Structures are given as structure tokens and as C-alpha cells.
Amino acid sequence: MSTAPDETPRTLERVGEAQLPTKHGLFTIFAYIGEGVGEHVALVFGDPHSRRKVPVRMHSSCVTGDVFGSLRCDCGQQLELAIQHVTSSGAGAILYLDQEGRGIGLANKIRAYQCQDTGFDTVDANTTLGFEADQRDYAPAAWILRDLGITDVELLTNNPHKADSLRENGITVERVPLAVAPNLYNRRYLETKARRLGHQLPTTNGHDPAWSQQQRSFPTDEHLHA
Ligand SMILES: [Zn+2]
Numbered sequence: 001m002s003t004a005p006d007e008t009p010r011t012l013e014r015v016g017e018a019q020l021p022t023k024h025g026l027f028t029i030f031a032y033i034g035e036g037v038g039e040h041v042a043l044v045f046g047d048p049h050s051r052r053k054v055p056v057r058m059h060s061s062c063v064t065g066d067v068f069g070s071l072r073c074d075c076g077q078q079l080e081l082a083i084q085h086v087t088s089s090g091a092g093a094i095l096y097l098d099q100e101g102r103g104i105g106l107a108n109k110i111r112a113y114q115c116q117d118t119g120f121d122t123v124d125a126n127t128t129l130g131f132e133a134d135q136r137d138y139a140p141a142a143w144i145l146r147d148l149g150i151t152d153v154e155l156l157t158n159n160p161h162k163a164d165s166l167r168e169n170g171i172t173v174e175r176v177p178l179a180v181a182p183n184l185y186n187r188r189y190l191e192t193k194a195r196r197l198g199h200q201l202p203t204t205n206g207h208d209p210a211w212s213q214q215q216r217s218f219p220t221d222e223h224l225h226a
Helices: 063-067 075-089 106-117 122-128 139-147 160-168 187-197 221-225
Strands: 012-022 025-034 038-045 054-060 092-097 152-156 172-176
Touching (some): 139 160
Antiparallel strands (some): 012 025, 038 092
16 A cells, blocks of 8 residues: 555654664664554664665564564564664664554454464455455655655665555665575465565575574675576
């Protein structure tokens, strides 16, 4: 779902800013609230204005993956890889977006998992519950980037729709894939995202149970097409 540049973000407002020391380094965290668009935060590392292209991850919240380390999806691994990429680059931003479960919310995501446990794939589970396959809206993220003075990004994602949505909202985007090794539990989910949602998953040397240091790499589109 995309939104015209002058629609939803108009209701968004920056409401707070603070220093946030983390195990990954010192970030500045910005909070945004918008009527009907949830509560989002942006974690900024270093001075993004020192970079012509700013490394950015637009990460949709995933409590199960990001907090509890769920292996049903690849969110936690993608978030960690993105944070490492941003900090090793010296500057960048992580946008943590309030759109759990591709926009259906946490409780509905667990209901969708229940459907998947009976054989549905991630797309059919969402549509069976009456939702679209992907209800996310990246217009607020584009608004936040502009608010931070970031208009040219190196977007860390395997989802071309995210890149397209930012471009539709006035951001210059170069997409950089995140290579996450599949595991026993998310292999079918990742295949479904590639086959039915258009995600472009870079190949990795990974094997179950996934994710060791040497599997963390950041191939560019150029590398993938070489
Ligand atoms: Zn997830």
C-alpha cells in the first residue's frame, strides 16, 4: 500500500529526542507520533549528513523476532545485520516502524501463525483472517527521513517494494540486500516471501540452524547480478 507524499505523513509529529547508548554504540533516538500511523522511532548513528548516501534500515517491528529471537521469520537477524552495517559505516539510521506483522498487529500475527501451523503459508494466513498480504505503509518513514534531513539512502532490504515506496515519496534509493541464512523454521516463510511478495533474497552459504559470523555479508545488487 502506498500513500501520496502529501497524505498520511501530514499528521506525523516529532515529539522527542534523546541520547541512547546501546551495546552497538551511541545513537540519538527520535520519537514520532501520528494519528492513525502509530508510534515510530528513528535511531541515528554518527553524522548522516557526512554521507552522500546514508545507510538506512526501515524495520517493521517484530516483537517475536526482534525481542524473543523467533526463528519463524528473519526479522531479528536482519535488524542485527542492519545495525552492524550502520555502525561499521560510521553513520546511518535505523527506522523502527510501528507496523507489526506486516501491518496487522501483534495479536493478529499470532493468529496468522496459528493458521500457518495448520498448513497455510504467510500470505494465505493473512488473507484468511481478512487482511491484505502486506498492509504496511512507508509514507511515514519517508516523512521521518526528510525530517532528519536524509533524502538519499542506501536502503538495507531484500524487499523491492520498500525501495519503490520510498522513491514514490521523494527519497533517492539504492537498495542493498541483507543476506540472512534460512533455518529449519523459516525456510518456507522466506520462499513464500520471494515467490508471492516479490522479495529478492540473496543466496548465502548458510545451513541450519542458521546464522554464524561468516554468514553475515552485505552483497550489493551489483554483486548479485555479477
Ligand atoms: Zn518477524
